[in-house]
Each structure stands twice: as C-alpha cells, then as structure tokens.
Amino acid sequence: MNAFQISWRNLKANRLTLTLNLLLIAFGTGMLAMLLLGMSQVGERLRDNARGVDLVVGAKGSPLQLILSSIYFIDFPTGNISAEDAGSLAAHPMVKKAIPLALGDNYAGFRIVGTDTGYVSLHGLELAAGRFWTKPFEIVIGADVAGAQGLKAGDRIYGSHGLTSDEDLHDDHPYVVAGVLKQSGSVADNLVLTSLESVWQMHGADGVREITSMLLQYRSRVAMVALPAMINRSTAMQAASPAKESARLFALIGVGVEAVRWLAVALMLLAGVSVFVSLYNSLRERVYDLAVMRVMGASRGAIFAMIVLEGTLLTTLGSLAGVLLGHGALHAIGYWQGSPQARMDGLVFLPEEGLLLAVGLFIGFVAALLPAIQAYRTDISETMSKI
Amino acid sequence: MLQVNSLTKTFANGATLNFPGWNVNHSEQWLLLGESGSGKTTLLHILGGLLRPSSGRVVVNGADLYTLSPRALDRFRGQHIGIVFQQPHLIRSMTVEENLLLAQSFAGIGRDVFRIMEVLNALDMEHKRHAYPQELSQGQAQRAGIARSLVNRPALLLADEPTSSLDNRNADAVIRLLSDLATSEGSTLIVCTHDDRVKEAFFKDFMFELRHERISNQLEKS
Numbered sequence: 001m002n003a004f005q006i007s008w009r010n011l012k013a014n015r016l017t018l019t020l021n022l023l024l025i026a027f028g029t030g031m032l033a034m035l036l037l038g039m040s041q042v043g044e045r046l047r048d049n050a051r052g053v054d055l056v057v058g059a060k061g062s063p064l065q066l067i068l069s070s071i072y073f074i075d076f077p078t079g080n081i082s083a084e085d086a087g088s089l090a091a092h093p094m095v096k097k098a099i100p101l102a103l104g105d106n107y108a109g110f111r112i113v114g115t116d117t118g119y120v121s122l123h124g125l126e127l128a129a130g131r132f133w134t135k136p137f138e139i140v141i142g143a144d145v146a147g148a149q150g151l152k153a154g155d156r157i158y159g160s161h162g163l164t165s166d167e168d169l170h171d172d173h174p175y176v177v178a179g180v181l182k183q184s185g186s187v188a189d190n191l192v193l194t195s196l197e198s199v200w201q202m203h204g205a206d207g208v209r210e211i212t213s214m215l216l217q218y219r220s221r222v223a224m225v226a227l228p229a230m231i232n233r234s235t236a237m238q239a240a241s242p243a244k245e246s247a248r249l250f251a252l253i254g255v256g257v258e259a260v261r262w263l264a265v266a267l268m269l270l271a272g273v274s275v276f277v278s279l280y281n282s283l284r285e286r287v288y289d290l291a292v293m294r295v296m297g298a299s300r301g302a303i304f305a306m307i308v309l310e311g312t313l314l315t316t317l318g319s320l321a322g323v324l325l326g327h328g329a330l331h332a333i334g335y336w337q338g339s340p341q342a343r344m345d346g347l348v349f350l351p352e353e354g355l356l357l358a359v360g361l362f363i364g365f366v367a368a369l370l371p372a373i374q375a376y377r378t379d380i381s382e383t384m385s386k387i
Numbered sequence: 388m389l390q391v392n393s394l395t396k397t398f399a400n401g402a403t404l405n406f407p408g409w410n411v412n413h414s415e416q417w418l419l420l421g422e423s424g425s426g427k428t429t430l431l432h433i434l435g436g437l438l439r440p441s442s443g444r445v446v447v448n449g450a451d452l453y454t455l456s457p458r459a460l461d462r463f464r465g466q467h468i469g470i471v472f473q474q475p476h477l478i479r480s481m482t483v484e485e486n487l488l489l490a491q492s493f494a495g496i497g498r499d500v501f502r503i504m505e506v507l508n509a510l511d512m513e514h515k516r517h518a519y520p521q522e523l524s525q526g527q528a529q530r531a532g533i534a535r536s537l538v539n540r541p542a543l544l545l546a547d548e549p550t551s552s553l554d555n556r557n558a559d560a561v562i563r564l565l566s567d568l569a570t571s572e573g574s575t576l577i578v579c580t581h582d583d584r585v586k587e588a589f590f591k592d593f594m595f596e597l598r599h600e601r602i603s604n605q606l607e608k609s
Contacts (some may be wrong), residue, residue: 001485001492013480292476296436296535297465297493299458381438384472384547386427 003302007309010286017278022318024274025116025363029322029356034330035261040350044250045072049187050242052122056222057081057089057231058213063240064248070101070213071242073111075188076163077103080210081237083196089231090214094223099215102199105159105170110145112159112175112192114199114211122215123186129153130179136197139175143183144190144343148362153177159192159202173202190343268363275311276367283307283371291383292365304376309370312361319360323353388413388516388575389434389543392445406443411575413542416566419579420586427579431547435576436464448542465494469541469574471565473548475532477520483507483531487538494539500508503518506534509568526557530564537568544574550582558584 011018032338050071050380058066061078068075083100090098102114113119120132130153132140141151150158155177161168175194183189200209217241231239285288290303297307331346389411397403404426411417421427427539432438433443446454448467455463477486487503507513508529520528529549536544546565550558562578562585569576578585 001488001498006492009478009480009485083549143564288474288476292472292478293489293493294461295435295464295470296490297461297495299461301458304495380430381432384432384437 001311003306004313005187010128010282010306011310011314014282015276015280018314020319021271021274021278021314024271025315025318025360026322026325028264028271029319029360030072030325030329031260031264031267031322033323033326033353033356035257035264036352036356037330037346038344039257040352041348043250045187046242046246047179049123050246052217053090053242054218055216055228055231056213056240056242057086057237058240060238064245066213066238066240067101067245068249070215071112071187073103073191077212078238080128080212080271081214083209083211085235085237086211086214088354089216089235089237092227094219094227095216096219096241097217100196100211101213101215102196102210103163103212104199104203104243105161106163107145107157107159107175107192108149109164110142110192111150111163112139112194112199114194114196116383119193119215121155123184123188124186125186125188126182128182133178133193133195133198136195136201137173137175138178138198139192139194140181140182141193142189142191145178145192151177151180153179157192168204189283191353234254234342246366256320268350268359271315272363272367275314275364276370279307279311279368279371280374287378287383289359290378291380294378294380295384300376303378304372307372307375308365308368311371312364315360315364315367316357319357322360323356338347388415389577390444390446391434392444392446394430394433394440394445395585396426396438397441401443406430406433408424408594411577414570414575416576417570417578419577420581421579422581424457425448425581427581428547430531431470431545431577431579434543435458435468437470437472462495465490466496467542469536469539469544471533471536471544471546471549473551475516475528475535477523477528477531479520482517482519483512483523483534486520486531490535490538496539502540503534503538506538509571510534510564525553526560529553529557529561533561533568537572537574537608540572541574542578544569544572546576546578546580548580548582549578549608550580550585552590555584558582 005166046323053071056066056070058070058077059079059081065075066078069077086098086100089095097118099115099118101119103111105112117132127140128143130140145151157177158174159170161374163171177194181188196211218227228239228241231237293303327346330344334344334346337343391406391409393408394406395403399522419427419430429438433440439453450463452460452463463557477483478489484503487506491497491499504513507516510533512527512530512534515527515531517522520531523531544565549565550561553561565576565578
C-alpha cells in the first residue's frame with residue numbers, strides 16, 4: 001500500500017467529516033474560482049470589444065449607459081442623435097474613423113445593428129458562409145446567432161421592435177440572411193448586422209434620419225483631450241471614453257466583488273480550521289492505530305508525512321472540486337443569463353487557477369502540521385502499555 | 388538469536404528496572420511470567436525495539452538494536468520482529484488483508500499476497516480477508532492480529548498478554564496457535580503474561596519469572 005492509499009483510507013473512515021470538510025473547502029475555492037474567471041472574462045470582453053474605439057458619441061445621458069449599449073450591447077441606449085450631426089462630426093479633422101450604429105430591434109433577443117463596413121473591419125470579422133449585405137434588409141449574422149437559431153444563408157427572419165422582447169413583430173419586412181460570420185470571440189458573435197438603410201426603412205424614417213451612436217477613432221493624441229470636450233460643450237451629443245467608463249464600471253462592481261472575495265477567503269480559512277480540528281480529534285481515536293503502525297515498522301517521519309498527506313489530500317481534493325464547481329456555476333450562469341452579448345463561459349481555464357490549488361494545498365499543510373507533530377511525538381511503548 | 392546484556396531502564400520518576408543477561412537460541416519458545424507491574428511489558432518493549440533502555444544491549448539476529456539509527460531500527464523491527472498485543476488493534480478503516488498489506492508496506496517488503504493468503508490460511512481466516520475489523524468476532528480479530536505479526540516471517544515473535552481478554556477456550560486456542568505457528572515459521576517465541584492458564588496450557592522450552600523487589604527486578608530461569 002502506498003502513502004496515498006493509506007491516507008485516503010484514513011480519511012474515508014469518517015465519511016461525514018470528510019464530506020463536510022470537502023464541501024467547505026470546495027465552496028470557498030469555488031467562489032474564488034468563479035470570481036477569478038468571471039472578472040477575467042468580463043475584463044477581457046471589455047478590453048477586446050473596446051479595442052480600436054477611442055470615443056463613443058451618442059445622445060446626452062449616462063456615459064456608462066452609452067458605452068454599455070454601443071460597445072457591449074448590454075444596456076438600453078441613451079437615445080438617438082441626428083445622422084447629419086454625426087456625419088459632420090465624422091468629417092472633423094481630429095476624427096480618423098467613424099462607425100455609425102443604429103439600434104432599435106432584436107431577433108430572438110439578439111440585437112439587430114444597422115452599421116457600415118467600418119464595424120466589420122473594426123472587429124476583423126470574416127465570413128464563414130455567404131456574403132456581406134449589399135442592399136437593405138439583407139443581414140449578416142454572428143456565429144452564435146446562427147448556432148442558437150439554426151440559421152443559414154438564404155433564410156428569412158423577422159425582427160421585433162425593442163432590444164430584448166420578441167413581441168411587436170415587424171412582420172411586414174423580412175430580413176434575408178446574406179451571410180454567416182466566423183466565430184470571432186467578440187460581441188459580434190451575438191449580433192445581427194445590417195445596413196443603416198435597413199433600420200431606417202424598417203422604422204419609416206423618410207425625413208430626419210437618426211442613428212443611436214457613433215464609434216470614433218482619434219487621428220492624433222491631441223484629439224484625446226480636445227475632441228470630447230468640444231463635443232460635450234458645443235453639441236447636443238455627449239462623448240464617452242470606453243477606457244474611462246470601463247474603469248468606472250469595475251470600480252462600481254468592485255465593491256461587491258471584494259465582499260464576495262473576502263467571504264470566500266473566510267470560507268477557506270474556516271475550512272482550514274475545520275480540517276485542523278478534524279485531524280486533531282481523529283488523533284485521539286487513532287492513537288493506537290498510529291502506535292501499531294510504528295510497531296509494524298513505520299518511522300516517525302512516515303507517520304508525520306501520513307498526517308500531512310491526509311490534510312493536504314483533503315484540501316487539494318476540496319480545492320479541485322471547488323475549481324470545477326466554480327466552472328460549473330459560471331457555465332450555468334452563462335447558460336441562463338438573459339443577455340447573450342456578455343455570456344460567461346465555464347469551459348475556459350486560467351493558469352491562475354493553479355494558484356487556488358496551491359492555496360488549498362498550503363491550507364491543508366498548515367492545518368495538518370500541528371496534528372502531524374503530535375503524531376510524530378507519539379511514544380509507542382507508552383501508548384501500547386495502556387492497552 | 389537473542390542476546391540481552393545487563394539491561395537497565397530508569398523511568399522519569401526515578402524507578403529503575405534491572406534485567407540480567409539472557410541468551411535465547413533460534414526457534415526456542417519462552418514464557419515470561421510475572422505479576423502486573425513487575426516489568427514484563429517493559430522488557431518486552433525493550434526486546435521489540437520499542438523502548439530504548441537506559442543501559443545494556445539487546446542483540447537480535449546479530450543486530451545490536453539500540454546502536455541502529457531510529458529509521459533503521461523501525462525498519463528492522465518491521466522486518467524481523469513480530470509483536471502480538473493483548474488487543475489486536477487492527478486498523479479499522481482497512482480490511483484484514485489490507486492490514487497485512489500495511490505491515491508488508493511499512494516493513495519495506497514488497498506486496499506479497501501469496502504470503503498473506505498463506506498466513507490467513509494457517510489461521511483459518513482466509514474467508515475473512517475482505518472483512519473489516521468491526522465485522523470480526525473477538526477471537527477472529529485476535530487471529531487477524533497474529534496473522535499481521537507473522538506476515539513478514541519475523542525471526543522473533545513477542546506476545547504481550549495475548550490471552551488476558553479471552554475466555555478459557557479462546558485463550559487455550561490462541562496460545563497453541565502461537566506456539567504452533569512459531570514452530571512452523573521457525574520463529575523464536577517469547578510470551579509474556581501473568582495469566583496462569585497460559586502456564587498450564589503452554590510451556591514448551593523455558594520459563595522466566597520476573598519478581599518484584601521494590602525498584603529492581605530479577606530475571607530467573609526456573
């Protein structure tokens with residue numbers, strides 16, 4: 001029998017204690033794993049989707065709301081802006097590139113976005129099948145939209161008014177799927193892209209044309225300071241910086257995240273104390289077992305190592321279960337969450353999760369140290385004389 | 388096979404036990420008698436490498452036990468000395484077979500299931516090899532304990548009050564079993580007890596009696 005088998009048998013001898021300790025450590029690690037993965041994915045999504053966008057211009061209102069609705073497509077827009085005003089701004093010398101966005105409808109919860117080819121090149125989108133739109137009411141759908149709805153080039157769909165509901169169907173104007181995008185890992189995977197003209201015609205905008213927002217790239221670093229100030233001061237529009245608003249968003253959710261993190265750390269420490277108490281108490285019951293092992297030839301070091309192995313095995317298994325639990329919980333959240341644009345993925349693993357296992361191992365080692373020292377000091381003769 | 392030279396053991400409270408020289412040859416069977424507190428267990432533990440004497444030497448199979456390093460002494464005890472206690476104290480989380488495997492493992496002897504079956508067979512315990520200690524009767528547990536002490540073919544088999552908790556029938560059976568197995572395995576057997584039933588049932592080669600004399604004991608061949 002090897003050391004692992006012996007330690008595992010000892011742990012299994014008290015299934016209730018084993019289960020409780022495993023659950024405690026698993027919950028603590030699971031929460032930390034979920035936070036780590038969740039925050040990492042949110043951060044990554046925020047960075048990736050905002051890449052190449054220096055400024056977002058839209059109707060006045062909450063700048064954070066403007067960023068969330070125009071870059072991440074997870075909130076309602078602040079309103080509309082005049083396409084003419086937006087066009088003038090796009091022609092400003094400080095603007096290198098401007099991409100208009102027109103929102104208003106959805107298909108099965110996936111947002112329909114009127115835009116131009118600038119959006120395609122911004123995210124480096126490529127076609128998996130079909131072609132890009134060439135006329136109104138032709139659409140190109142993201143890979144996740146195609147997958148979830150079983151759509152292919154040539155299919156017809158009907159959009160619904162609003163951004164989340166499938167009520168109020170626009171059944172007078174079907175869209176035709178011209179192409180399906182390759183999976184890009186960006187927010188575009190969950191979008192239905194079409195021309196601005198499609199959105200305008202769908203909503204009967206024959207007179208004053210409006211768009212929801214515009215994504216801008218600066219021509220120079222000077223624009224970074226001058227352009228937002230100019231837009232906010234002298235136009236009916238507002239300018240919001242994705243970098244600044246993302247940082248603000250992190251600061252806002254950071255308080256809650258920090259609270260959950262400390263709760264998880266407290267659970268881990270509690271688990272450590274529980275493992276210590278369990279091992280310490282079990283020594284009283286197993287004092288003759290340990291003495292008999294010594295009689296059979298086990299050295300003091302082997303007994304010490306066996307107790308340490310029991311502690312570390314327990315917490316490492318608990319941590320491993322916790323990491324899997326964290327992934328499972330995150331995947332379940334991703335599966336059930338309403339907004340597909342920021343869907344969490346539990347199948348992504350991070351190198352930092354190895355650190356969680358290492359922390360579990362360390363807690364087990366520390367918790368087992370005192371009981372192991374006590375076991376090490378067991379006097380065989382004295383113990384066996386008490387029998 | 389076993390040489391004991393002028394052993395003394397001084398305890399923390401100042402009490403001292405003295406044991407004179409003693410030689411035991413291969414395959415001999417000895418009975419060590421004495422009242423409770425006379426030092427039988429102390430002597431047995433010193434002979435088994437469990438308790439370091441204050442002075443004197445114990446040589447088993449050519450190895451001077453207390454000149455060995457702690458690790459080497461543990462390994463030597465596992466490989467060459469089998470000890471049977473009053474209670475079998477089998478590891479409760481393991482089956483009878485696993486208890487024997489554990490003895491092989493701690494002694495650094497490779498897994499030898501054939502030997503385990505051989506010993507269990509000799510003790511009529513092969514049908515209980517997968518049973519846990521709590522599923523055994525008192526007699527079966529004691530036999531499993533004996534099997535564990537014999538599985539590594541010890542040159543020296545020590546038994547400390549092996550019959551104290553058994554009724555007459557089981558006591559007689561256990562002591563005969565120990566004697567027969569020691570004979571068949573070629574082990575030297577030293578049984579230490581204050582149980583007069585053992586004296587009547589088993590007295591094969593030699594018998595010592597430890598007599599209490601305040602703080603010192605004398606080992607005498609009767």
